[in-house]
Amino acid sequence: MDFTLKKYTELITTLKEKNYSFQTFEEFIKKPKNKVVILRHDVDLLPQNSLKFAQIQNKLGIKGSYYFRAVPESWDEDIILQIDSLGHELGYHYETMDTARGDVDLAIDQFEQHLNEIRELVNVETICMHGSPRSKFDNKELWKKYNYLDFDIIGEPYFDVDFNQVFYLTDTGRRWDGHKVSVRDKVNGSFEQKYHSTNQIIKAINSSELPKKIMFTFHPQRWHKNSLLWAKELVLQNVKNIIKKYFYV
Numbered sequence: 001m002d003f004t005l006k007k008y009t010e011l012i013t014t015l016k017e018k019n020y021s022f023q024t025f026e027e028f029i030k031k032p033k034n035k036v037v038i039l040r041h042d043v044d045l046l047p048q049n050s051l052k053f054a055q056i057q058n059k060l061g062i063k064g065s066y067y068f069r070a071v072p073e074s075w076d077e078d079i080i081l082q083i084d085s086l087g088h089e090l091g092y093h094y095e096t097m098d099t100a101r102g103d104v105d106l107a108i109d110q111f112e113q114h115l116n117e118i119r120e121l122v123n124v125e126t127i128c129m130h131g132s133p134r135s136k137f138d139n140k141e142l143w144k145k146y147n148y149l150d151f152d153i154i155g156e157p158y159f160d161v162d163f164n165q166v167f168y169l170t171d172t173g174r175r176w177d178g179h180k181v182s183v184r185d186k187v188n189g190s191f192e193q194k195y196h197s198t199n200q201i202i203k204a205i206n207s208s209e210l211p212k213k214i215m216f217t218f219h220p221q222r223w224h225k226n227s228l229l230w231a232k233e234l235v236l237q238n239v240k241n242i243i244k245k246y247f248y249v
């Protein structure tokens, strides 16, 4: 069974065994290592699941980056503080072009306000846009007029990673080749992404097929311990993929 915490742990353990280092996105921006994995987590909802990921990593002695949205289904101050106390990086998963209905000046005000709110809890040096598939707005458009460097932000994955150097893998749509149906979560890079299941990726790591630098994006709400919940999420995700394909692709 795929997309379980067990499979996740197997993936991370395999990367460790193959001598990949793990850096937070912030560390990677400042001083990238040669053979390295960045574990990025978009906490879209069910923050409890992200805490599980953070705890598993902590047990394995590694760190990841966790991006929280400023909405009730993501923003859980207890969990933000707990993940921070495990030594991980925290960041802001912004979507204010959506919430401001495309008004870029209002969007930057909301951005600054939410950034300040999360910075009251933890140190934040990087951000990452949330890409809502049902929205007509692109949150990255904020940076056509404004500059996040002015907010003491040193990195945004969609702008500050060279995806010709860094292999990008995302679990969008509960599969690793879901970028084919994704509207927003796409990057332009030179690597071919042909993996569908976590097992295929594990196999590729074991046979040293994968590039030296990798960014994984996880949506921990899609990963489950409980197989019943897992089945429910799978059905929902398949329906979503069909809808996305029908309306946007």
Ligand SMILES: [Zn+2]
Pocket: 042, 043, 044, 093, 129, 130, 131
């Ligand atoms: Zn998101």
